[in-house]
Amino acid sequence: MSKIMPVDLLSSIKGATSSKAVDQLFEVIKNAEIKQDASNKNTYNAVSIEDLRADVVENSSEITKQIIKENFPNQKNGYLVVSKVIEG
Amino acid sequence: MAISKKPPFLNSDKIFLLKTNEMSLIQKIHNQLVGKEITCTALVQEKLNLLRENKYNSVNVVLDELALEAAAKVDAKINNGEEIGLLEGIPFGIKDVYMVQGTYTSASSDLLKNYKSAYTATAIQKLLDAGAIPMVKENCDSFGHGSSSENTVFGSVKNAINTSLVAGGSSGGSAVNVAAEYTVFSIGGDTGGSIRQPAGYNKIYGLKPTYGRVSRFGLMAYASSTDTVGPLAKSIEDIAIVMNVISGKDSKDQTSIASEKIETSVLTSKPNGVRVGYFKNFIENDAIDPVIKTQFLATLEKIKEAGYSVEALDFFDADTLVSTYYTLAMAETASNLSRLDGTNYGERVEGKNLKETYMVTRSENFTEETQRRIVGGNQVLSQGFSDAIYLKGQQLRKEIEAAFESDFDKVDIVLSPVTPSSVPKIGEVLNNPHAMYLSDAYTVGFSLGQLPTLTCPFGTETGIQVTGAKNKEQTILQFANFLNQVQ
Numbered sequence: 001m002s003k004i005m006p007v008d009l010l011s012s013i014k015g016a017t018s019s020k021a022v023d024q025l026f027e028v029i030k031n032a033e034i035k036q037d038a039s040n041k042n043t044y045n046a047v048s049i050e051d052l053r054a055d056v057v058e059n060s061s062e063i064t065k066q067i068i069k070e071n072f073p074n075q076k077n078g079y080l081v082v083s084k085v086i087e088g
Numbered sequence: 089m090a091i092s093k094k095p096p097f098l099n100s101d102k103i104f105l106l107k108t109n110e111m112s113l114i115q116k117i118h119n120q121l122v123g124k125e126i127t128c129t130a131l132v133q134e135k136l137n138l139l140r141e142n143k144y145n146s147v148n149v150v151l152d153e154l155a156l157e158a159a160a161k162v163d164a165k166i167n168n169g170e171e172i173g174l175l176e177g178i179p180f181g182i183k184d185v186y187m188v189q190g191t192y193t194s195a196s197s198d199l200l201k202n203y204k205s206a207y208t209a210t211a212i213q214k215l216l217d218a219g220a221i222p223m224v225k226e227n228c229d230s231f232g233h234g235s236s237s238e239n240t241v242f243g244s245v246k247n248a249i250n251t252s253l254v255a256g257g258s259s260g261g262s263a264v265n266v267a268a269e270y271t272v273f274s275i276g277g278d279t280g281g282s283i284r285q286p287a288g289y290n291k292i293y294g295l296k297p298t299y300g301r302v303s304r305f306g307l308m309a310y311a312s313s314t315d316t317v318g319p320l321a322k323s324i325e326d327i328a329i330v331m332n333v334i335s336g337k338d339s340k341d342q343t344s345i346a347s348e349k350i351e352t353s354v355l356t357s358k359p360n361g362v363r364v365g366y367f368k369n370f371i372e373n374d375a376i377d378p379v380i381k382t383q384f385l386a387t388l389e390k391i392k393e394a395g396y397s398v399e400a401l402d403f404f405d406a407d408t409l410v411s412t413y414y415t416l417a418m419a420e421t422a423s424n425l426s427r428l429d430g431t432n433y434g435e436r437v438e439g440k441n442l443k444e445t446y447m448v449t450r451s452e453n454f455t456e457e458t459q460r461r462i463v464g465g466n467q468v469l470s471q472g473f474s475d476a477i478y479l480k481g482q483q484l485r486k487e488i489e490a491a492f493e494s495d496f497d498k499v500d501i502v503l504s505p506v507t508p509s510s511v512p513k514i515g516e517v518l519n520n521p522h523a524m525y526l527s528d529a530y531t532v533g534f535s536l537g538q539l540p541t542l543t544c545p546f547g548t549e550t551g552i553q554v555t556g557a558k559n560k561e562q563t564i565l566q567f568a569n570f571l572n573q574v575q
Contacts, residue, residue: 004470004471004472005470007463010463010466010467011422011459011462011466012426012429012443012446012450013450013454013459013462013463014448014451016451016462016463018467019460019463019464021460021521021522021525022414022460022463022467022521024522025410025411025464025525026411026415026464026467026468026473026477028410029411029481032408032480032484034483047343051342053340063190067204068206068432068433070204071203071433072432073431073432073434074438082442083431083438083439083441084441085442
């Protein structure tokens, strides 16, 4: 069995296939030359530990909660209905 | 080439006057409201009518109730003799990727066409707190995936100047609404050029701020490492006024940063000692339209005539910039949009089991272009591809960032055209995705570098970009104002 998962499963999109236009972009990256000195430079954004927001739960407003429920795709008898996860 | 006579202000450091068509619309309307020449309700009603009747497909939802309620409050304040702030009563538009509590936020997609925002984005909340009037959720490319605002379930957005042409994208509806003066300013989103390119196509200003200067909280994520929130407006001063309200650190977005206020009084003075650069390989290649090339070079000449040094810089070729940007952006959007499976919100299509529900929901509700980007992103993140493509893309991005750092040691401003070609006709690029990706050649590099870049509606037929080092928004706005004077 192939170790590479098909793109439709990877993307959870029925019938999805790879695109020639996108593959052309990837080819450019594959063929690009990397200069080691620049790639070792750390220019990423980083957030210092002191700057992290407090790890506390903030309660949402009533209106937020109400809209979240309203947005739920399927409701029945006061319950939020989801697809069957465990098949019998 | 005819050499234009040098305007007298170029020889002095004196403050020079803005051209009349560049006066702040915000300031003008503010004065009219305070002077009781107009009421806010009448102003808002007029704009709502225009938005509803508009022929450009620039509107997804008109926010009648919200806008008229807010306008009535402004009128009450004025009638009570209370002072109002500069943005109080100013009508603005919102790209349909921002949360505004209780309003539909569709990202121009079928998947979220009935989705209601449960909360409000930080940038929008700041504008509401300042009294600005939210008028409209604006049409755009679905989830920001496009450069023409044709990838939308609300119909292709038409250019404000020539309706047979595209509006540009992805913030096409926002650019058109500003250009048509249906809104005084609009809040767009720019990941790889989505504010700058439609601004150029519709001949208005559009600013992509330094990454993090404006909180992304409440913006539907496309590619989180380059997503930015910025204004589109008809004058440089209005861009500055809006930026000063929406900027700032936000605990809800850990990548947001503190920034200094843009001094609007400085913007009208001549920028002194500014070193200008441009990327010669953007100009010296076969891909650029000869007209745009000629116009850009003529603009450089005018800058030299005004006494500024202009340096040609080496930079990455367009193919590498576009491929690096799209590789990383697709990887990020594949990850960000994986949550959209119809379970908790969105248009769910029931399948025979959970997995099929996900797959059918996503295949039926994402547009072709969005699917293409999600699939591409998952490909580069998957085993066997990530080292050769995704990680290499990250390394290239580091090189691009390092090159910018070195360039901004040599110059203060980099100028570039917004696009290599003129504005396409509707239908021309949607079915040619590779051509659409390449049309972003001049905008995506600055996104990877997280640099502030302003599109000005002159310099070439699709505008000119003015870029500075990180947090140099004031410098680029001041230089843009000077550029406007020499046109």
